[in-house]
Amino acid sequence: MKQKTPGSTGIVMEEPLLFEQGSKGRIGYSLPASDVPAMDPKTVLGQNLVREDIEGFPELSEGEVMRHFTRLSQWNYGVDTGFYPLGSCTMKYNPKINEETCRLRGFTNSHPGYPEDMVQGSLELMAGLEAMLAEIAGMDAVTLQPAAGAHGELTGLMLVRACLADRGQKRRKVLVPDSAHGTNPASSALCGYEIVEVKSGPDGYLLPEAVEAAMTEEVAALMVTNPNTIGIFERHIHEIAKIVHAKGGFMYADGANMNALVGVARPGDMGFDLIQYNLHKTFSTPHGGGGPGSGPVAVKSVLAPYLPVPRIVKKDEGWRFNWNEPKSIGKTKGFYGNFGIMVRAYTYLRELGQENIRKVSEMAVLNANYVRSSLKEIYHLPYATDSMHEVVFSDKFQQERGVSTMDIAKRLLDLGFHAPTVYFPLVVHAAMMIEPTETESRESCDSFIEALKQIDAETKENAAAFHDYPQKAFRRRLDDTAAARKPILRWRPGM
Amino acid sequence: MRYIPHTEQDVREMLDVIGVGSVAELFRSIPESFRLNRPLNLPNALSEAELFAELRRLSEKNRVCGFTSFVGAGIYDHYAPAMVDHILRRSEFYTAYTPYQPEVSQGTLQALFEYQTLISQLMEMDVTNASMYDGATGCTEAVLMARRMQRKRSRVLMARNVHPEFRRVTRTYMTNFLNELDDVGFDATGRLDRADLAKKLNDETACVVVGHPNYFGVLEDLDELAKIVHEAGALLVVTFSEPVAYGILPGPGRAGADIVTGEGQSFLGAMNFGGPSLGIFCTREANVRQMPGRVCGVTTDADGRRGFVLTLSTREQHIRREKATSNICTNQGLCALSATVFLALMGRNGLRRLAELNLAKAEYLKNELKKVKGVELAFSGPTFNEFVVKTSHKPAADIRCDLYGKNLLAGVDLREDYPELGSHLLLCVTESHSRRQIDELVAAFAS
Numbered sequence: 029m030k031q032k033t034p035g036s037t038g039i040v041m042e043e044p045l046l047f048e049q050g051s052k053g054r055i056g057y058s059l060p061a062s063d064v065p066a067m068d069p070k071t072v073l074g075q076n077l078v079r080e081d082i083e084g085f086p087e088l089s090e091g092e093v094m095r096h097f098t099r100l101s102q103w104n105y106g107v108d109t110g111f112y113p114l115g116s117c118t119m120k121y122n123p124k125i126n127e128e129t130c131r132l133r134g135f136t137n138s139h140p141g142y143p144e145d146m147v148q149g150s151l152e153l154m155a156g157l158e159a160m161l162a163e164i165a166g167m168d169a170v171t172l173q174p175a176a177g178a179h180g181e182l183t184g185l186m187l188v189r190a191c192l193a194d195r196g197q198k199r200r201k202v203l204v205p206d207s208a209h210g211t212n213p214a215s216s217a218l219c220g221y222e223i224v225e226v227k228s229g230p231d232g233y234l235l236p237e238a239v240e241a242a243m244t245e246e247v248a249a250l251m252v253t254n255p256n257t258i259g260i261f262e263r264h265i266h267e268i269a270k271i272v273h274a275k276g277g278f279m280y281a282d283g284a285n286m287n288a289l290v291g292v293a294r295p296g297d298m299g300f301d302l303i304q305y306n307l308h309k310t311f312s313t314p315h316g317g318g319g320p321g322s323g324p325v326a327v328k329s330v331l332a333p334y335l336p337v338p339r340i341v342k343k344d345e346g347w348r349f350n351w352n353e354p355k356s357i358g359k360t361k362g363f364y365g366n367f368g369i370m371v372r373a374y375t376y377l378r379e380l381g382q383e384n385i386r387k388v389s390e391m392a393v394l395n396a397n398y399v400r401s402s403l404k405e406i407y408h409l410p411y412a413t414d415s416m417h418e419v420v421f422s423d424k425f426q427q428e429r430g431v432s433t434m435d436i437a438k439r440l441l442d443l444g445f446h447a448p449t450v451y452f453p454l455v456v457h458a459a460m461m462i463e464p465t466e467t468e469s470r471e472s473c474d475s476f477i478e479a480l481k482q483i484d485a486e487t488k489e490n491a492a493a494f495h496d497y498p499q500k501a502f503r504r505r506l507d508d509t510a511a512a513r514k515p516i517l518r519w520r521p522g523m
Numbered sequence: 524m525r526y527i528p529h530t531e532q533d534v535r536e537m538l539d540v541i542g543v544g545s546v547a548e549l550f551r552s553i554p555e556s557f558r559l560n561r562p563l564n565l566p567n568a569l570s571e572a573e574l575f576a577e578l579r580r581l582s583e584k585n586r587v588c589g590f591t592s593f594v595g596a597g598i599y600d601h602y603a604p605a606m607v608d609h610i611l612r613r614s615e616f617y618t619a620y621t622p623y624q625p626e627v628s629q630g631t632l633q634a635l636f637e638y639q640t641l642i643s644q645l646m647e648m649d650v651t652n653a654s655m656y657d658g659a660t661g662c663t664e665a666v667l668m669a670r671r672m673q674r675k676r677s678r679v680l681m682a683r684n685v686h687p688e689f690r691r692v693t694r695t696y697m698t699n700f701l702n703e704l705d706d707v708g709f710d711a712t713g714r715l716d717r718a719d720l721a722k723k724l725n726d727e728t729a730c731v732v733v734g735h736p737n738y739f740g741v742l743e744d745l746d747e748l749a750k751i752v753h754e755a756g757a758l759l760v761v762t763f764s765e766p767v768a769y770g771i772l773p774g775p776g777r778a779g780a781d782i783v784t785g786e787g788q789s790f791l792g793a794m795n796f797g798g799p800s801l802g803i804f805c806t807r808e809a810n811v812r813q814m815p816g817r818v819c820g821v822t823t824d825a826d827g828r829r830g831f832v833l834t835l836s837t838r839e840q841h842i843r844r845e846k847a848t849s850n851i852c853t854n855q856g857l858c859a860l861s862a863t864v865f866l867a868l869m870g871r872n873g874l875r876r877l878a879e880l881n882l883a884k885a886e887y888l889k890n891e892l893k894k895v896k897g898v899e900l901a902f903s904g905p906t907f908n909e910f911v912v913k914t915s916h917k918p919a920a921d922i923r924c925d926l927y928g929k930n931l932l933a934g935v936d937l938r939e940d941y942p943e944l945g946s947h948l949l950l951c952v953t954e955s956h957s958r959r960q961i962d963e964l965v966a967a968f969a970s
Binding site: 043045046047050053054055056057058059060062063064065066067069072073074076077078079081082083084085086087088090093094096097098100101102103104105106107108109112114117119120121122123125127128129131132133134135136137138139140141142143145146147148149150152153160163164175176177178179181182186189190209210211213214215216217218220223260261263266291292293294297298306308312314315316317318319320321336357358359360361362363364365366367368369371374375377378379380381382383384385386387388390391393394395397398400401402413414416437438441446447452466467468469470496498501502503504505506507508510511512515516517518519523 | 524526527528529533534536537538540541542546549550551552553554556557558559562563564565566567568569571574575577578579581582583584585586587588592594596597598600604606608609610612613614615616617618619620621622624625626627628629630631633634635636637639640641643644645649650651653654656657658659660667686688689691692694695696698699742744746769770771772773774777786793794795796797798799800811817818819820821822823824825826828830831832834835836837839840841842843844845846847849850851852853854855856857858859860864866867868869870871872873874875876877879880882883884886887905927932935954957958961
């Protein structure tokens with residue numbers, strides 16, 4: 029079904045799929061002529077290894093391709109467009125200098141298989157990043173190998189599993205709070221663990237009694253996000269750590285919410301044994317529409333022998349990769365990790381420096397509390413407990429007029445904001461989780477607050493209109509049910 | 524600090540609204556004993572010019588010119604057109620979140636749908652997901668998926684000539700059930716040893732994993748393999764690390780592959796020291812509900828206009844939690860976009876031409892090296908842009924060392940990963956090599 033051009037508003041254009049345009053013989057490439065003897069693939073490889081054609085591939089000029097993707101970009105909302113109050117995602121500003129440093133030729137043109145002598149810059153950067161991440165978390169050793177947070181969680185659990193196996197213990201369970209991100213139980217399952225859910229207390233944080241009741245010598249670890257996904261600091265963490273450690277278990281920190289703590293407090297000082305970071309959250313690397321991210325894992329020395337290989341070490345002759353770690357779990361990703369992302373995070377940390385890192389968490393927490401105080405009379409606040417860098421509301425008041433969190437989210441799109449995280453965490457019914465991050469100005473927060481106040485007023489005046497939002501976005505509400513019922517996951521001729 | 528907008532006045536006024544006297548009070552829920560009373564031990568802050576100078580200084584400690592590299596082995600030196608980066612630098616793409624609010628993310632989603640289509644067309648498979656982290660984890664997830672699908676069978680046969688990184692990562696993920704993983708050897712052709720396969724293939728085999736091209740650059744006979752594997756009731760998983768090959772090769776889907784997965788870095792135009800990468804993952808329509816990772820589908824909006832959404836989310840962690848097909852959340856979205864732009868520019872004819880250039884140059888090196896005394900081809904099977912040579916007049920390791928002194932990186936020494944290949948080098952040639960550079964390598968081998 030080809031859309032008609034031109035645009036819906038004049039500047040934002042409709043644009044068909046690549047496969048619905050172009051013309052036979054049109055080209056967009058520029059390749060050199062061959063300077064070696066001609067060869068026929070069929071002769072060299074045999075008939076069966078040569079395809080006649082790449083059926084369906086487009087034939088477009090460079091200009092058509094440029095216009096195509098330019099138009100597509102104009103349908104997207106990004107952090108550079110406006111406020112992205114997504115709780116637990118830390119959608120902070122992505123510094124542009126990072127985009128320059130990661131493109132330095134010395135970094136982009138390095139092959140992971142080059143001799144170490146040729147890549148001393150990359151090794152020094154990685155070692156430097158490891159050191160900073162260890163210091164920030166209060167840990168002793170770091171691996172940069174995992175490609176994303178979930179990958180880091182899995183890697184971390186594998187470290188725990190290996191350490192316990194080394195002690196002759198084969199524990200089968202992992203404790204996960206009911207407020208946990210879905211990746212926590214998923215990663216645990218992938219690591220072969222049975223998940224035992226621990227219920228949060230009535231004030232939003234874990235109670236030692238609940239952990240005590242669940243903690244046995246069958247439990248390998250307790251996975252905690254701190255502050256948790258409700259934005260609340262786990263105030264009993266010290267006692268909880270003692271309970272878990274007393275039975276020989278490990279304290280795992282999901283570092284997704286480190287933006288509340290950097291420079292102020294360190295998971296390693298609270299009793300955590302390991303933590304995975306999300307560089308694409310706390311450390312400003314761009315979200316990319318779904319990655320690439322990076323999920324380094326920082327550990328206390330007890331877990332260091334199990335870290336993935338290779339480790340980076342300094343020798344007299346320079347930086348080296350050390351593959352000789354007999355207790356290592358092996359590798360969880362090809363090569364060394366998402367290096368291009370490491371360069372961005374390293375650049376960010378070198379820009380912030382010792383002097384500024386604390387301001388990140390301080391202003392992140394200030395912004396979240398400002399939003400909370402400004403809206404708490406108008407939106408239902410399920411927990412009176414202090415919020416840190418994010419605040420969770422529910423749609424309880426607005427539901428009385430028939431308007432849901434989903435409807436509120438869609439109306440926000442019309443008003444020029446990305447919606448907050450919705451329907452997560454599961455412990456809050458119809459949650460709306462708002463994390464402004466420190467890079468939003470006071471005016472930006474005010475503007476968001478005004479929008480939510482306006483929306484509330486609208487629910488009183490015209491609740492029915494809410495089912496039709498958004499009205500102004502490039503597309504109106506999309507039919508998820510139809511998409512899943514009869515999935516069409518690629519273009520085919522005649523579509 | 525330029526990324527943090529708050530002035531002293533802002534802070535005061537905001538604290539007033541909140542009703543506390545200081546920022547420190549906002550951290551009162553953190554027990555005193557945990558609060559840091561010293562600055563973190565980090566380097567001092569740098570201004571932008573200083574910062575850039577420092578990063579440039581680091582980058583210049585990497586040696587990236589003044590030599591010719593013939594190293595491939597899973598990461599390839601291909602040229603990406605200038606236009607690709609112009610698109611990647613559009614912040615509507617790179618600063619966007621995962622498209623969970625599809626109405627304001629149609630750019631990401633349509634591009635994703637196009638990516639899924641292009642890869643499906645290239646691999647001749649029904650469906651492609653939005654990406655895995657890389658080829659190695661893609662291979663791993665393919666194995667896990669095959670085991671899930673084959674409920675009564677759990678054994679995995681993995682060819683030794685599948686990329687060693689893929690095998691290492693798969694082994695790590697399978698730590699608790701390594702006894703269910705078996706290697707299958709290779710023969711003089713460089714392909715899977717059929718006799719060894721026949722010995723090990725039985726009614727407990729969930730899947731057989733092969734490379735095409737494999738780590739040695741050799742191409743399998745997929746039709747034959749598919750027949751053997753399917754007759755035994757197992758699934759065929761085809762892996763690759765050089766997708767440019769598919770500009771010429773038929774997609775593995777044509778032979779009946781059940782899962783096709785591999786490394787898409789070749790489409791990204793930069794080596795980046797091995798990451799970010801692009802895990803390509805395809806399967807048949809019937810298997811889609813067992814497929815890991817995000818996937819984008821087409822639908823309509825309230826006005827009946829075509830639009831795109833992430834779909835089949837009930838497979839994923841945020842819905843199914845411990846019962847999800849994978850734990851993957853953030854994938855390699857911007858890399859998938861990068862590949863899409865690249866493939867759109869290459870188009871139907873360009874990718875074929877690019878592949879032919881690679882093949883021709885590699886064949887040229889191959890043929891010239893065959894003339895050099897003491898150098899022979901290790902395997903007789905057909906290859907794409909990589910192949911293995913065996914040196915007899917001098918150990919490969921020494922030759923590699925000598926050539927390094929002449930600013931030539933003569934591929935990868937296979938000894939580490941294949942002890943029985945004691946004097947073998949894996950050489951890669953792409954369109955980036957000139958005839959003169961290839962001649963230089965040959966001359967260096969000859970001397």
